[in-house]
Each structure stands twice: as structure tokens, then as C-alpha cells.
Amino acid sequence: MCSNHTVVRCNEKDQETLLTFKQGINDSFGRISTWSTEKDCCAWRGVHCDNITGRVTKLDISYNQLEGEMNLCILKLEFLSYLDLSVNDFDVIRISSIQHNITHSSKLLYLDLSYNYPILHMNNLDWLSSLSSLKYLNLTEIDLHKETNWFQAVNSLSSLLELQLRECNLNKFPSVEYFNLSSLVTLDLSGNKFTSYLPNWLQIVNSLPSLLELKLSGCSLNNFVINPSIQYLNLSSLVTLYLSDNDFTSHLPDGFFNLTKDLTSLYLSFNNIHGEIPSSLLNLQNLRHLDLSYNQLQGSIPDGIGNLSSLSYLSIGSNNFSGEISKLTFSKLSSLDWLDLSNSNFVFKFDMDWVPPFQLSHLSLKNTTQGPQFPSWIYTQTSLQSLDLSSSRIALVDRNKFLSLIERIPNELSLSNNSIAEDISNLTLNCSILFLDHNNFVGGLPNISLIAQIVDLSYNSFSGSIPHSWKNLKELRVMNLWSNRLSGELPLYFSNRKQLETMNLGENEFSGTIPIMMSQNLKVVILRANKFEGTIPQQLFNLSYLIHLDLAHNKLSGSMTKCVYNLTRMVTIHETSLFTTTIEFFTKGQDYVSRIQQERRTIDLSANNLSGEVPLEFFQLVQVQTLNLSHNNFVGTIPKTIRGMKNMESLDLSNNKFFGEIPQGMSLLTFLDYLNLSYNNFDGRIPIGTQLQSFNASSYIGNPKLCGVPLNNCTTEEENPKNAENEDDESIRESLYLGMGVGFAVGFWGICGSMFLIRKWRHAYFRLVDTVCDYLYVTLIVKLNSFR
Template sequence: MMTIFTKQMPFLLLLLLSLTTFHRTRSSNDHKLVRCNEKDQETLLIFKKGINDSYGQISTWSTEKDCCAWEGVHCDNITGRVTELDLGNHGLTGEINLSILQLEFLSYLDLSWNDFDVINIPTTQNNITHASNLFYLDLSIYFFDTSTLHMDNLDWLYPLSSLKYLNLTGIDLHRETNWLQAVATLPSLLALQLSQCNVTNFIINPSVEYLNLSSLVTLDLSFNNITFKSPNWFFNLTKDLTYLDLSRTNIHGEILSSLLNLKKLRILDLSLNHLQGFVPDEISQLANIHHLDLFGNWLSGSNIPSIVANLSSLEHLNIGYNNFSGKISEITFSKLSNFEYIDLRSLNFVFQFDLNWVPPFQLQHLSLSNTNQGPNFPSWIYTQKSLQFLDLSSSGISLVDRNNFLSLIERIPYLSLSNNSITEDISNLTLKCDSLYLDHNNFTGGLPNISPMAIVVDLSYNSFSGSIPHSWKNLKYLYYINLWNNKLSGEALGHLSNWTRLDYLNLGENEFSGTIPIKLSQNLNYFILRSNQFEGTIPQQLFNLPYLFHLDLSHNKLSGPMPECAYNLTLMVTLPMNSHSYFVSFEWFTKGQDYYVDDDYSNRRTIDLSRNNLSGEVPSELYHLVQVQTLNLSHNNFIGTIPKVIGGMKNMESLDLSNNKFCGEIPQSMSLLSFLGYLNLSYNNFDGKIPIGTQLQSFNASSYIGNPKLCGAPLKNCTTKEGNHKTTKTSQENEDDDSIRESLFLGMGVGFAAGFWGICGSLFLIRKWRHAYYRFVDGVGDKLYVIFMVKLNSFRRN
């Protein structure tokens, strides 16, 4: 849309810009003849103080040099006053100080496409005493820039009565509730661009006397969240609009009837809103319109073909993703000799074109995806010699005119024929495509030669055979290649060292062979070699790719140990603030199943090394990749234990370590994997008891079978070998305790008997000892009797 806007700029604005450019060129050639005004120089230096100039773009701004010779500064060749400041796209950061508007003769100010952080609006700005000459002001930031400049109010606009062009695209204005009144006080305003400004309110009952937009020619409010319904009053304020962009602004209801009063309208963009109902027939009376975009609404009816047929000036038509019905034939387009762009995606039209029809136009862009075109390839498309973009994906095509078809596809830069049933051999072609989508067809033979400018190649789900052409080594701009599910063979990875920009590589489900090279693109996100004949070891360089987050080397003949390295897979450890994501298409294997993946799953963190001949212990560094969601090491020869640090992989959803030689106990920390939806530890040598925890007990016995020494829920309780072992041990301990007690009691008995008979036997056998014993007993008895009687008499006296 931005490109279209630039291309279709109203003539008056182009004239203004041309005059400005001429004036700037003339003044820049003559600036050495005059001296810069001191007051202007001081204002420029104040402006410079807040700027961070990392690229040295304004390093010339110093008092040692006349300010008329400074970068971006242009002066009047007679007066020496600064008239223009052009610093657009200079890589500047820091602060925009609007004190720069104090320059009395400034007519042109462009600070667009920089990376400023703050806009400083001086309190004195509203006290400008001179009449402003400024007619061009551009503070816009890059349309998809993630950083946002905030501006609380637009009061500073009031003195700028000469302003004709105002662009604040990308600046956050959500705190400015009176933006419409502010811009309406600019009587000379011709073009207003407030795209992506977070504008939310739209005044419902304005005062017509107060709001004067009669001069407005261009209005862009796209990518906001205004959520208004049919503000007919607004478009009664101006009759001269030629460009109107209200795309993605949450408009709902029927198409605004007041739009039909804009007889000079040339460009109308209402795409990506919630419009519904019929398209008014009166739109066909907008004789000047050459760009009509209603894409992505809920519009319906069968009258749109007849409306289009009457718009003789139409060049650009985008009405895809609506609920239109009816019939489209050559009659619809017979008067449209200026047509360049058609997008009818996902419409239920019945297409009935005469086989011999030759259109009166030459298209550059044609999209008929998800429409019913087949089974024959539309013959009228063969006549289009200027096509730069052709999308006929999912259109039911199976039959082509071979010669015409091959001639057509060979010359189109963007070609998408995905999801059809075309059977052709294109091995002798050299395709000019930079974006090529032929996936999900029946193409046979060898792979075609491709333009060295190619950036996207998707030939998956076909029957291509043979090896990758040698010429593909020259694809130095390639960032996406998908050859999944063909019959290709040979050593494919020798090309990788040349594909230095590669982001996505999918060679799965083929018969490729060879080894994985050491030199790989540092930009790789996806590396998929699944189900081939690759052999050798895994190079450690693969685990040091900072942007890699989907690695699938499963079902190959790889051998040897896992690399001992740092495992510097940054995107598997931390999630970036702005996660990279774009549409991808491949089979994603997890949780014991396979899924067809689109952009919803394009940033899943996956490592799948299953069904190879890998051996040795798994390096502990692998378990530190805490963002991994799917880990599959099954059907290899890995040994060793599972370390406790696996509990830190808290994003894990699918874990398969089955059919290896892992041993030892399952660590208790695995119960912390709260997102785990699939677990398979079967057929290893794990022992001990399965840790108790809701997570690990939620899986059935099949997740643990084949580990004879493993017990505990969901397997049998630990009463088998482990239980017998504990019972035997306890029995032995009890027997030992009984033996000790018996020995103790026996010793005590023997000692008592020996002492008793030693003393009593002596008294019985020796008379002297016996008499002495009796005298001793009598003496002790007499003493006890005397003590007792003394105590008793003392008690009685008391």
C-alpha cells in the first residue's frame, strides 16, 4: 500500500516536490556565495544538541564551517536564510527538538525514517511571532519500526498556516484526543498522513464551521483503530479528495454513502476492515477511480462484476477475501485497457472466459488463488507478456498447454502454482523467478535451473528426481529452500557453503547422501534433513548457530558421539524480544505424531536426532537449552544417565529417549516439566522407582516399559525384585538382631550362674566362711534394729 501511494501521489503534490527539489538543487549549488544567518545557525546548533549521530551524517555541523554548507541544510542563495532541512533516512537517534521550527524562512523539513526516541515540543513553540513559511513537514518513522515515538498533542501545528504536506506516520498519538480539530486548523493542507499513529477516536458531531478540510486532496488514516461506523459527515467536509486510505481502521457497517460524492477520487482503499452488505452500484459513477481495494471484508452480492465493467479508468482491482458471487467473463474486463493489477483471491465467482479471448490489457500482477479455474490452465493468461506476479495456487488446475505453459512460467519473477495437480517435466527450463512456489503438484524429471537472484524456492511434494543442478551453487541470495518429499538423490549439501544467506533448509524425505559440512550459513533457523541417507558425524559447528531453533536430522545413518561443544544455540536458550516468524511449510514431528505445519508453529524449538546410529553420552550442555519444546533422541545407542538439570527445560512438551541404553534413576527434577504432554522412556536400562509427581504419573505404562529394573506408578509397585531384596535384607537384619539378643541373654545367664554358685558353693563347703557370713548378717540385722527403734522413739516424743 505504501508503494502504491508513492506511485499514485496526486499531481499537485508531485509538482510541489519537484519545485522543492529544483529549488534545493539550485540553492545547494550556490550556497557558497552567501553567508549563513547567525540566528539560523544558533537554532540549528540547538537542534543538533539532542541528536546522536552514530554515522557521522551531521559531523559537518560546526562553527568552523558556514551553516549553509552543512549536511542537509539548504539556504536561499541571496539572503543566506535557511529554507530547507533534509535529514531523512540519515540514521539519526536521540531527540527531535521542534525548536527547529523557529527558523523563520524554513519551508521544507524532512526528518523521516530515522530512529529518534523523543519529540521535544518547546513551550515557546506556540509563541512564534513570524508567519510560518513551512509547507512540507515529514516526521514519519519506518512503517514497520518496532520503536514508537510518542506525541501528546498537536497544538504546535496551529502557527503553521502555510503547511500543505504533513506526514506523522508511525508516531503514537493516542493521547491526542483532538487530532481532527488540530489538523483542521491548517487551511492550506493538501496531504495528511497519519498511518499507524494509534489514533482511536473520531469526532461524531463536529462543527462544520470549525473544521475546514476543503483543501484536502490526500488522506491516509490506515492501520489505526478508529472503530467508527459510516462517518458520512466527515466526507462532506471535503469534495476534492483524490486519495483516501482507510485500510485496517476497524470500519464496520456498509460502505459509506458519502464516498460517492467524492467525484475526483482516484484511489480508494478500504481493505482489511469489517464492511458488509452490498457494494453500491453508484461506485461505478466514480469515473476517475483507477485504484479500488476492498480486500478482506465481509462484502457480498453479485453486482461487483457489472460495477467493475463500468470503471473504464481502473488499473488496480483488489476485492479478494469477500463473499461476492456471480459470474466473471471477458465482458467484465472488455473496457479496461489500463488494467495492471487484479486480485480475486478466495472468491466464489464462476469464471467463464472464451478460450480464444485476448484481453485488451497487459497485467503485471494477477492473483486467482483459491478460486475454481481448472481443470485447464486459463488460456487468456498465456497472452500476458508483462506479468511480474502470478498466483494460481489451489485453483484446481491439472491440464496445461505445454509449450505456452513452459514459455509463461520461465519469465515470471514471482510464480506460485502450489496445491494443484500439474504434471510436467521442467528440467530443461531456466526459470527467471526470484520467488518460486511449485509445491504440492506432480512435476517430474530433474530440477530446473533457477535464476541466481532467487530468494525463495519451494518444490516440495512433487516427483522430482536426480540431483541438485550444479548451477544452484550460484544462488547466493537464497534464504528459503524446501525440497521435502521428492525422489532426489546425490550429495546435496556441497552447495551449503555458497548459500551464506540461507535461513530455511528442508531436504527431508528424499534419498540424499553424503556428510553434513562444517561450513554452514550463520543465519539458519531451520535445518531439516529427515529421512535421507546422510552419514558421518554431526559437526560441532551445527550446535553453534545462534539463530537455529528447528533441527531435524532423524531417520539417517549418522554415527558417532554428540559433539562436545558449548551448544551456543542462542534461540533455544532465550527468546528474543521480537521473535522472527514467517510462513513456513513442513511436517513437524512431535508427541509421537506428525503435523502439517504453517506459520502458527513456525517458531517452535525442536531437536530431533532419532533413528540414527549415534552413541556415547549426551553432553549435559544439551539439557541447558531451556527453550526447547520437542526433544527426540530415540532409536540410537546413547548411554549414561539423565542429569538433574533436565528439570530446567520447563518449556518441554514432548520428550522421547526411547530405545537407547540410558541407565540409572529417573531424576526427581523431571516432575517439574509441567508442560510435558508426551513422554517416552521405554526400552532403556533405567532402574529404581519412578519419581512421584502428578506429571510423571499422568503417562501410561507404555512410556516406561522395557526397563526391567524400573518400578512405581504407572508400572507395578516396587514389590517384585526390589521388594524381595528389601524383605530379604530386613529378614537378615532381624535374624542378626535375634542372634545378638540370644548371645547377650546366654552370657548374662552363664555369668549369673557362675557368680551364684561361686559364692553359695564356697559358703556351703567352707565352715569358717559360713560362720563369718552368719556373724556378718546378724551384725547388719542388729544395727538396722537399733536405728529403727531410735527413729521410732524420736517420732513419738514429737
Template sequence: MSSNDHKFVQCNEKDEETLLFFKKGINDSSHGKISTWLTEKDCCAWEGVHCDNVTGRVTELHLHDQNLKGEMNLSILELEFLSYLDLSENEFDVLNIPATLHNFTHTSNLFYLDLSLPYPIHDGYLQMDNLDWLSPLTSLKYLNLSGIDLHKETNWLQAVNTLPSLLELHLSYCNLNNFIINSSIEYLNLSSLLTLDLTTNNFTSQLPNSFFNLTKDLTYIDLSNNNIHGEIPPSLQNLQNLRYLDLCYNQLKGSIPYGIGQLANIQHLDLHNNIMLSGSIPSIIGNLSSLRHLSISSNNFSGEISENTFSKLSNLDSLDLSYSNFVFQFDLDWVPPFQLQDLSLSNTNQGPCFPSWIYTQKSLESLDLSSSRISLIDKNKFSSLLETIAGSLYLSNNSITVDISNLTLKCGSLQLDHNNFTGGLPNISGSIPYLLDFDLSYNSFSGSIPHSWKNLKYLSYINLWSNRLSGEVMAHLTDWTQLTILNLGENEFSGTIPIKMSQNLEVVILRSNKFEGNIPLHLFNLSSLSQLDLAHNKLSGSMPNCVYNLTQMINISMNQYIRPLTIEFFIKGQYYSVGYINPNRTIIDLSANNLSGEVPLELFQLVQLQSLNLSHNNFIGTIPNMIGGMKYMESLDLSNNKFSGEIPQSMSLLTFLGNLNLSCNNFDGKIPIGTQLRGFDASSYIGNPKLCGAPLNNCSTEEDNPKTATTSPENDDDSIRESLYLGMGVGFAAGFWCICGSLFLIRKWRHAFYRFVDGIGDKLYVTFMVNMHVADPEM
């Protein structure tokens, strides 16, 4: 019964109390379904609550993804007629399992239970010490506890074994660390189980051979992303109903068991990233006519793959053989029995010719042939193929030379980098309804950005680094409102930088172009920006004098993550190209422009900044003392400007500083004492005539004491030696006459001195005579 049918019967009072008790521990900040749970309404009318239309008893609770926080109190299971409970995808941080759950006073009707937490799982997720509370739930058919920490539960398989009706079990991301402890797996019986999902746990053991004997009716097994080692058990062939098997990202070794070819119903087989799996592919795999998805990439397989390997795989629609050592022996006229949607042959040896059989695939949504040594193509067939792909197209790191300026592509993810594509950029269909990423860097594209690109409102990442592109881009940059990564460096773009761009920008690289005019204030108010590179342009004017709202350069967010997208950056005098974007790498490079005026103090408040390059401009003013707070600074280049004043002592606090260049300015005074600054060689400071101290020449006496006359270093040394000798002589004479004069003039001192001398003489005489007597007793 839906909540709208409650008018036929009133909610049970006891059930209402149980629901309100459950609500009591919840912080419903999102004002979702549970905020409607008010006593003014019948509880069967509450959002997410379903009641039986005859008895008025609560039978179902649907609270999936309601942003519920606080306590997950499983006293809710005490609802006597509850058959369906879904609390998944919420953000509970406390778990309460009442002791009364172990002693139900009624027979449980619950057949569906989902308490799973949202992904990705973080370190502070819920911990459940044991699963003993499950035993009364004998009617349970579906159980999902994914994301709940179960590392203290050492007998999870036995606990699950108490659920005779269980059909689906999902325990992914549960921190499980064993398959079986203190009992034999042979005595377990999960004869009803059809689906087993144990992905992403901490298993460190082998798969027991009897593991696949738990039930012969399994249709779905996911053991991916664990640490399972050893060989694939031959008992796998007993699962004749198996349709889905995922063992990827483990430590499996040996060869694929021949018996896997007997799984006549298998549709999904994924063994990728088990780097110790080896040997050739059993020819019997070619008989798996039901197979739709095959992934055996990133292993140590070898041998030959030919059309015979796929002769009977007419249902295959996804194939991944990337990062493999296979020898591909396909006949040039071979037409496969399948039409693929997804194909990945990256990092394999396909070249020099583009594989002719791929031209026959008319349903491709995703094609990855990056780093596959391709240089020769059939231009017409190649162009037609590219225009049919609607998902992702990856051809990076080949040697393809072709003009594709007349094509209109409809793929949302396009990576053509590190080739030799010529002519203009291709047109892109503006109807793609999801985030787009384009990498066309390191090619020979020329001309301007096509007008069709202006409509790419979902464009998220664009990299056009190192081409021959030109023209103005202002209109495009203004319209790309979802853009997060912008790299137009090493081209010939011109015009001014737009005064308004996407608020989501994290990386802006416009390096080595012909942009002119002022730096827009907008760039310094992008809270997510971590890399700003405007170097080697024709920018002029002063830097914006405002509050810099570059939050990422002030406080590093722990929620940021590294993304696998290629980006270029210039730091410590070198170019780097990396295959990921790290938001914690913070850089500002404004070098080689015509910028002038003083650098705003706000720039030196970006305490998380790691690289700052303002060189080859016309900046004036001094380095503020607050620079010492930029404790993560690794590279600082202020060279070839008109900075003046002293280098602040606080710079010696920059302990991570590995590259420093203050040369060719007007700095004066002493280089601050401390190994951090004096550890750099003289090239870091040359071109500042009034600057002294290690590693430059020592400062003169005049600089130590401005009132002293100017002398050469050699004269300074001579004067010091003469003063030293003169002082010693005067001191000796003064001391001698002070003592002798006192003895001569003061009678008491003179008599005391005579008595002291006589006493010393008497002691020396006695000591001498005693020693002589000891040496010669007859004296």
C-alpha cells in the same frame, strides 16, 4: 542552499543556538549527520542543515533515518525561517512540545513537516496528547505524524482543519479511534486536501456519509486496516478526481455502490478482506478505463465474471480475485484488452483446465493460481508462460503433472508444492539480485539438485520435502550463505553434512535421507537455530562436546516474528505441516541414527527447548539432574538407547510435558513420585527391567531396604500381618502386667487405687438416687 555553499554567508547565531539545544537531547550513537554539528564549524556546513545563501538563516533540516535516539524536541520549530523539517524514520523515545509553540512570535514558513516513526510500530512508541501546537503552522502543506500515538486527541479532524493550505495528511498507525466527536463534520472544510492516509488505526464507527464531502479534490484515500463498519457511503461518487482508494481489511458490508462506476479517474481500487461485502460486481466497473489495480478478494461476492466485466479495462495491470465465489465464464478464445503484471486467482474454481486467457499475458511478474483445482495444461504454452515470469510463481495445491526439468526459471519466489511435477528440478537463473524462496515439496521430482542452483547466493528458504531427489548436496549448502530455512526431508540425499553452512539458519530439516558421518560442530553454534531435525539417517559418532551457542533455544527473542512459509515438523509422535514458521517452536530430533557415547551436558542447558528426541540410537550415560531446568519441555523421547541410572526427581518439574518415552533402556530404581511422571502409562517406561514404581509394578522390599532378604509380594503381605498381630498381643500383655504389677508391689499406689474406686462408687450411688427422686417424688 546546500551545506557546501556556506562560504558565502555565515550561519545565524540564534539559529545555531536552537540547533545545539535540539542536539543536546539526542543520543547519536550511529555517528550520523548530527555528529558533525560542532561549534568549530559554521552551522550552515553541518550535515543535514540547509541555509539561505543571502541571509544565512536555516531553512531546511534533512535528518531522515539517522538512527537518532533520545528526545525529539519540537523547539526546533522555533527556527524563524524553517520551511522544511524531516525527522522521520528515527528512534526517538521522548517527545517534548514546548509551551512556546502555541505563541509563535513570527509567521511560520514551514510547509513540510515529517515526524513519522519507522515501521513496524511497537508498543512503546511516542505519545502526543493533542495537536493544538499545529494551529500556528498555517503554511503547512505536508504533514506526516505516522506512528505517533494520538489516542488522547479526540478532535484531530478539527485540529487539521486549522491548516488551510494542507495538501497531504498522513496519520497512519496513530491509534486514532474516532472520526468526529462533539461537533458536526459538515462544518469542517479541508478544501485543499489532496492526500489522506489514515491506515491502521482503531476506528470502530461507520464512515459518515459527509466524510467524502470534506473536499472534492481528493485524489488519494487510504483507510485500510481499520475497523470501519457499515456500508460504503454513496457520497464517494462526489470525488471525481479520486485516483487511489484503499478500504481493505475493514468490516464493511453490503454491496459496492453503483456510483463507484462514476469515478472516471480511479486507477487503484482495493476492497479486499471485507468479508461482509456481498452481491455481484456492478457491470459499470467495466467502464473504469483508467483502472490499473483492482482487488476485490476475500469477500462474499458472488455471481458471474466474464470477459464483459473487463471489456474496457485496457490499462489494468494488477488483478486480485482470490478467495472468491465467482463463477468464471471466459470464452476459450478470449484475448483480454490488458497485459497484467500481477494476477491472483488463488482459492477460486478455475479448473480442471488451466485458464487459456492467461497464456496471452506476456508481461506477468507475479502469478498466483494456488488451490484453483487445475489439473490439465497445454504443455508448450504452460512451459513458455513459466519462463516469462520474473517475480513470484505460486501454483500450490493443484494436480498438475508435467516435467519442467528443461526449463530455466527466473522467478525469485517459487511455490509448486502439492502437485505431481515429475522429472528433474528446473534450472534457476543465478542473476536474481534479491532473497529467494522455493517450495517444491510434495511432488515427484527426482534426480539431483541442478548445478545452476549452486549460484543462488541469495537463496533464503528452500523446501524440497517429500520428493524422490538424490545425490550429494554438500557444495550447494556451503554456497547458500543467506539461507535461513532448509528442508530437504523425505528424500534420498546422501553424503555427509557440510562442516560449514549459512550462519543465518533458523530451521534445518534433513530428516529421512541417507546422510552419514558425524554431526558437524557448526550446527550447534547457529545462534538463530530453532529447529534441528536429522532423524532417520545414517549418522554416527558422538554428539559434539562443546558450548552450544543455540541462543534461540536458551533465550527466546521478543523481536522474532511468525512468517507465512510452510514448514514440516515431527513432535509428540506425529507429523505436522503448518503454513507459518514460528521461531519460538524449538525442536531437536536426532532419532533413528547410529549415534553413540554420552549426551553432552550442554544439551540440557537449552532451557527453552520444547521437543527433544534422541530415540533409537546407542547413547549411554545418565539423565543429568539439570534436566529439571528445561521447564518448557513438551515432548521427550530417549527410548531405545542404553541410558542407565535413576530417573532424576527434577523431571517432575517439567509441568508442560505431554509426551514422554523412556522405554527400552537400562534405567533402574524408582520412578520419581509426582503426578507429572506417574501420569504417563506403562508404555513410557517398559523395557527397563530394573525400573519400578507407578505406573509399573510396585518396588520390592529389597529395593526399599537392600539389606532385607528377598521375598515374594504375597509373603511380604503375610509377614506384615503376622508382625502386626504379634505386636498388638505383646503390647497388651506388657501394659496389663505393668499396671497390675505396680498396684501389687507399691503400697501407696494400691491404697490410692482403692480410694479412687471407692470414690467412683460413691458418685455413682448419689447420682442414681437423685435421678430416682426426680422420677418419683414420693419416694
């Protein structure tokens, strides 16, 4: 940001361009609220100006959750050298008049439009031709499938050093002769839909003399077996090679690594590579990064891997390796910084007093056999940023060392699915992502860092109330406290958590009323099985992002307030991005543990004391898949609009006071897999249709005046009047009349129209009429004469 903006003011022309750019933006969180004429534009958020000229040279508004239109009129800024609009929520790009408006020689060196959700679509890249000075271009996750000449567009950028086109839905890879970017150092085309043979791809290395880094991950490449004698594969200058996520099904040929002796980074994860690690790997003495994870590799780790002294990143988990791992494996790996051995069957044999020669920043031993004692060598890792020991059978810890360790980890700490029983109520955990679920932790909840985004403490024995220190967790997005012994009222400061998306407080002993004000970003609200009382705040039904609401098994009472429902995600399907965590879904009369599913829509208000009529809006939430209103005192009828809820899989209205007929439209709910309408006051005939007859009698019992399959047969008196009034019979009758009318019109004009249009038919018709008339006349005269 310009530090001397009080002396040198922002250029008026630049300010006008910035304000034009802002017009199409929906800034829900006020991230660029400083962008107004009341302030000099050099003081605006993300805007940087030259200290002498006051011209805008840099604009960085990434990671700001901006929505709406990304107007590339911003490229009209004459002295702009750096533009970063990445990681926002722009949903459209406006590029129609860019080339006509850019009359100056562009000074732009850095351009990043990547990672905007929903996915942006761009039909052409012709506008790139005016950015001749560009050195860095990142269009990752922009859909370019309609731009068939993308390689010709980027070819005009002769100064380009780095090109990122990851996951752009590209499907046509250019011929080698078109790739003439002689300055290119890094090329990332991973995650597209190319289908080709690997040797054909690697020929581009020869056409790009400066290329040091090549990323082809996730491109559906095949023919992985490479013959080292193929001379045109000159990979000697390549230092970084990404081939991950390509579904290779071959083994690693022993001579493969002889092609790339200067290689420093090799990524082959997420393939189906089988066999053993070839000995030629040990020839890569400059190797610093090795990722072989998520393959089908077998055997033991080569003894010589410990001689790769430059190795700083080693990820070989999620394979079928076996054998022992001991201190000899790591004896010379003093540079090791990242170690991932997760999901493996290694036998770990380390002495209790072993002190490794390295200091790790990341360690993952998830789903390995470590316990019951916490591995003592991990206590020596004072530089750990992330630690994952989930599902590693740990029960016993050295209390003082353990508490000191978990308190200093700043990024991610995952100890899920172990049997650790410690009191950590006096700790302040400083990590941003915390998973301590499925353990035996006791005492009060710990203090949490202000940077925390995900906190999962479910399935423990924590007690007491939510600490007052949690009021400052303004970055928190996921809070999962399911199944503990927590109590007390929910603090009023919950309304300050504007980023909160998932709030799971189920299976505790919380009491009081549900807070009126909550985060407008909430997508999952679970307060199930507590002691909440009072009415349901109508504000809950104005959470436009909400997809899962569970207030079941509380003491809620009163009627459902009639209000304007704004549950947008329950009506229309939008791409929903959620942090991964485990929650409990209760559906089909049972419960099951599940990861949050993006498309799942659920409402459960069962087992309360709610009364009155259910607002009509409830039965217009057409994307809802599970609706449970059972065990309350609701009255009224099921509205006919329920026929529109065609995604419904589980519907439970049992044990209420609903009355009237079951709408015929319910037979149209073809996905319905669980239905319970028992113990109400429904009457009349169960609508005929294979869907509703597929459930057994238990779905309908407790309704004395209800009849029809699968219950007892209806009498004629019960059946006929009700069928006469059925809304779908009316619809059928209307359709029949309409069909008859249309059929008559079609038949009439089909015949008559043909006679009018076809001369032969017309003459034949009139001849027939004349003949019939003559016949009738003669017959009539003969009869009259006979009477005389």
C-alpha cells in the same frame, strides 16, 4: 555518491559526525565497511556530497541490516537534506543531546526512520522542532505510546507535506483545532490504537485544506454508517481514502460514495462490511484503485463496474460474492493493471480465444475454480510481474505457452496445490519468489534467477542433484525441497549463502556428510529422512539464530562433540522474522504440516546411530519445546538441569541406553504433553507428581528396574533409600529447616521485640516475673519447713 570526491574532499567536520554515528552501529555484514579514514567520506557507502562544496547532503543506508544504536547526532550535518535509515535492525535511538548540538538552521527535507526491528521506542518528539524545513517525515513502526503530545510536536513542522505515523502505538487522537498543518497533502495514521467514531475523524479533512490522501486503516473506528446529509463532512477534495482493517460491521450505504465524487483510490479491505456493493460506486468515474477484499460482501458484481474505464487496481477477493464473471465484466477496463479475485466462488466463463483489453502486472486467482485446463487468456498477459494460481485445480497446460509464461515472470510465481506434471529442468525461472510445491513436476531442478529469495519446490517428483548453477543464489533466504527424489551430496558452496534462513531438504535421498560451513543466519535446518552419514558438525550448534533443527532418520554416527553451544534463540526469546513457508513439524510422536511459527523451538536427532553422552548444554536450552533423541545409542543420566526446560511440550528419549533415576524436577515441566522414556535402563521410582503420573505405562515400559505409578508399585527397599537421596527431598528438608528457623526468629522477636518497644507490655512482663518468683520462693520455704 560524490563523483568528484578526488577534487573536492569531504568536510572534516562532516566526516567526524559520520564516524560518531557509526560508533554505535553493529555492522555484522560489513555493509558500511567503507566508512573509514582511509577513504574520503564522500566515497562511503550511502553518503552523497555536493560536487562543489564537498558537504554531505544525503545519507541513505536503508535496507542494510544494521544493528545497535541509531544516534541522531547525524542531524548535526549542516547541509543534510535527505536522511533514510529505514528497514534496518536498530534497537535503540539516542536523542538526548540533539537539540543542544543543532545550532544551524536545518536544511533537512526528507527523514525516514521507519521499519526497524526490533521495534524502536521513542519517548518524545521535541527534537523535531529544530527541523522546520521538513517536508517528508516517516516514523512508521516506531513505538510512540509514551509521547502523548505527538500532534503538538508535528504541528511545529509548518512545511510538512507528508506525515507517516503508521503503527506507532498511538492511542490519543488530537482535537481538530490542534491540527493546523495547512500544507499537509498525505496523512497516514493507520494501524494505531485509536477508538473513535468515523465522522469525528473525517472532520480533520476540513481543517487540512490541502489534504488529498487520508489513511486511517487499522484504527478500530466504529459508527461506519454515514448519513450523506451531514454537511460538515466536506470530502469533495479528497482523492485517496484508506479505511482498511477497522472492523466495520455495517453495510455500505448507497449514498456514501456521493460524498467523494473526485475519489481516485478507495481501500476498505479487512473489515466486516456486508451486503451488496451499492450502485453509487458506479458514480466514481475517476476511480483508479478499489480494494474491497476480505469482507462479507455478497451478491454479484454490478454490471456497470466494467464502465469504470479508469480502474487500474481491482481487489475484491475473499468475500461471499457469487455469480458469473465473463469478458463483459472487463470489456472497458483497458487500464486494468492489478486484479485480485482470490478466495471467491465466482463462476469464470471465458472463451478459449478471449484476448482481454488490458495487460496485467499482477494477477491472483488463488483458491478459485479454474481447472482442469490452464486459463488460456492468461497466456496473453505478457507484462505479468506476479501470478498466483495456487489451489485452482489446474492439471493440464499448453506446454510451450506455459513454459514461456512462467519463465518470464520476474517477481512472484505461485502455482502451489495443483496437479501440474511437467519437466521444467531446462528452464531458468527469473522470479524472486517461487512456489511450485504440491504438484507433479518431474525431471531435474530448474535453474533459478540470481535474485531469488524464496524457492519452494516441495512435494513434487524432482530428481537428480542440486544444479551447479544454484551456487550463485546469494540472495536466497528460503530453500524448501522437501519430499522429492533428489540425490547426491550437498555442494560445498552452501557456505556462500550468507542470507539463507530456512534450508529444508527433508524426505529425499541426499547422501554424504553434512557440510561443516553453513550460513550463520540459518533459523531452520531440516535434513530429515535422507542418507547423511558421519558425525554432526559442531558448527551447527553455533548458529545463534537457529530455532528448528531436524536431522532425524539418517545414518549419522559418533558422539556429540562437547563444544561451546551458541544456540541463543534456544535459550532466550527474541523477535524472529521469518519468510512464510510450509514445513513439517514432528512432535508428540506424530507429524503435522504447519507454517513456520515464530516462537517454536525444536531439536530432533532421532533414528540415527549416535552414541555417547548427550552434552549437558542440550538440557539447558530452556526455550526448546520439542526434543527428540530417540532410537540412538545415547548413554548417561538425565541431568537435574532438565527442570529448567519449562517450555517443553514433547520429550522423547526412548530406545537408547540412558540409565539412573528420573529426576524429580521433571514433574515441574507443566507444559509437557508427550513423554516417551521407554526402552532404556532407568531405575528407581518414577517421581511423584501429577505431571508424570498423567502419562500411561507405554511412556515408561522397557525399563525393568523402574517402578511407581503408572507402572508396578515400588517395594519399601526400593522406595526409601532412593527417596532419601532424592535431590528434591533434600530441597524440601532444607526448606523445612529454614522455615522453622525463620518461624522461631519471627516468633521470638515478635514477642520480645514487642516487650522492649511497648512500655505497658514491658511492665506487665516484669510484674509477671516477680509474681512467679515470689510464688516459687514461698512454696519452696513452706516445703522445707514441712521437712523439718
